[in-house]
Amino acid sequence: MNRGIQLRERVILGxxxxISIVPFVGVLFTSLHPQGIVPEGISWPASPQWGNYLDAWSIGNIGELLWSSTLIVLAVVPVGVLVCTMAGFALGHLRTxxxxxxxxxxxxxxxxxxxxAIVPLYYQAEALGTLNTRWAIILPMIGLLAPFGVFWMSxxxxxxxSAISEAARMDGADTIRLFLHVHLPLALPAISTLALLQFISTWNQFLVASVLVDDxxxxxxAGALGAFQGEHRTDVVLLCAGAVTIMLPTVLLFLFLQRRFVTALLAGAVK
Structure with a gap:
């Protein structure tokens, strides 16, 4: 009986x-076909065109966008994680x-x-003088990601x-020390997961960046993908090569943080 249940669970998980991996494999295989064609189905090309990635890097101006995305992420994620962690501690643990x-x-x-929210954000950025600057992306992203971040951390x-906090209070710890030296180390898996999710949302943000920034x-x-779409024709192969290049930092970061990610997801499942 148990073996049958385990087999069924493995089949479902498999x-x-x-379903999750096949689309990524299809994009990867398509990116290696000769340019100008539309491959049918998912097939490995007879002669992989690795030079497509160099062409996609050049046509999509990915080098400049990589630097711009890095600046935006470095501004959004640390501030967003700090604000959400402090707010989550106040709402989830303290009697606020x-x-x-x-x-x-x-x-x-x-x-x-x-x-x-994109239309109100446009007029707000225009009023603040941040329109057509990176601040027009950074400030809205911090606010837009805050609801989930606060909910996650709280x-x-x-x-x-509560016994952990009571023991720390008896040892003379005030609220700041309680947060920094007791709860913050325990929250590292949740914080790492939140940082990863905010990184993905910011890195792949297309709508806010396209509407609020003209340059x-x-x-x-994600704005690089528009360079491969023409008025009458779209080069599917280069589009897939650009998509793989854009996804690569996210995949590498997830592989680096996967243990903390799984730990945070399972934190409430086992006591």
């Missing part, structure tokens, strides 16, 4: 993994007045899609046993 109402407002922010801090060289890496 099918889900295949009105925390139920504040938590509900942050939770309601999860239901607001980026698309519905859920973590609510799961920490293509000041946008995120």
């Amino acid at each position: 099918a889900m993994m295949a 007045p009105g925390r139920a109402l504040i938590s509900t407002l942050f939770l309601a922010g999860l239901a607001v899609p980026f698309e519905s 859920a973590h801090f609510r799961g920490v046993p 293509p060289g000041m946008r995120t890496m």
Whole structure:
């Protein structure tokens, strides 16, 4: 009986993994075909064209966009993680007045899609004088990612046993020391996961960067994909080569942080 259940679970997980991996494999294989054609199905080319990546790098101006995306990510992720971690600690662990109402407002922010906020963000950036600068991407992304980040971190801090804080209080720890020396080390898996998710959202952000910034060289890496789309024709092979190049930093970062990512996801499953 147990073997049958385990086999069924493995089959389901294998099918889900295949559904997730097959599109990436298809994009990778397509990027190695000769330019100007549209490959049918998923097939490894007889003569892989690795030079497509050099052409995609040049045509999409990926080098300049890589630098721009790095600057944006370095501004968004550290500030966003810091704000969300401190807010999550206040709402999830401390007895902050009105925390139920504040938590509900942050939770309601999860239901607001980026698309519905883009017009107000445009006029706000214009009023602040940040339009057509990287600040027009950085400031909105910090705010747009905050609802999920606060919800994620507050859920973590609510799961920490109160006995840990009580023991630290008895040893003379104030709120700042309690946060920095007790709860912050315990929250590293959750913080790493939040940093990874915010990195992915910022790195792949296309709508905010396209609407609020006119200069293509000041946008995120996702803006490079527009260079492969012409008025009457799209080079699918170069488009896939550019997509693989853009995804590569995200994949490498996930592989580097995968242990902390899994630890954070399973933190509430086993006590």
